[in-house]
Amino acid sequence: MKLFVLAVFAALAVGTNSQGFKCPPKDGQYEDSRQCDKYYDCIDGEAVAKLCPDGLVFDPLIRKRNKCDQPFNVDCGDRTELQNPQPRGPCPRRNGFFAHEDPAVCNKFYNCIEGESIEITCTNGLHFDEFSGTCVWPASAGRQGCVETSNILKDGFSCPGGGASKDANGNKVVHPKFAHPTDCQRFYVCLNGIEPRDLGCQVGEVYNEDTQRCDSPENVPGCEDWYKDDPAAPASKPSKKN
Incomplete structure (x- = not known):
């Protein structure tokens, strides 16, 4: 089961301090070298450091203005750092797809949008895979200790x-x-x-x-x-x- 959820996220400016980042000649948005959810918005050679909404990361390859996307869609490479999480309810971060808080419940997960959670149940027989953000066959998910209480x-x-x-x-x-x-x-x-x-x-x-x-x-x-x-x-x- 593949989920497509449309949502509009506003990037967060973290101040004009670009920490020495030098803008390329062309205006645009450029990734930080260490932090995957941080980027720089360059206008007329001036860099403004910004953060993606909590839970999303910056993808420089997206050919649109909003380049923040789900982590399972982005190869962060060596950009391993992230902003501090802003948990709310069952959402460990404010945005994203997350496994159920009970590790034994493998067929349910949460779609979190700005801290508002929607509980979703996989098609019968499938388990949620956090690395792909989708429901897959249990062998592919590789999760342990699952109890199919719904069955x-x-x-x-x-x-x-x-x-x-x-x-x-x-x-x-x-x-x-x-x-x-x-x-x-x-x-x-x-x-x-x-x-x-x-x-x-x-x-x-x-x-x-x-x-x-x-x-x-x-x-x-x-x-x-x-x-x-x-x-x-x-x-x-x-x-x-x-």
């Missing part, structure tokens, strides 16, 4: 791994179903084999794991008497004969 239901069920589910004919099941271990009426569906949903049959029916459908209790061994004490349940249907 665990309140009762503890999570979709089993081990490859794609197949039906009796050997065909791939895109959204496999699983019986509830203690409730005959309920069952689980794993969307795309990953994201669990807790569903249930209508009153009077139970889930048949063999047919992967809701069925009459008489057709599901162990669930024949599931509704015997439920006066609201409709009368049982006769067992199906082959």
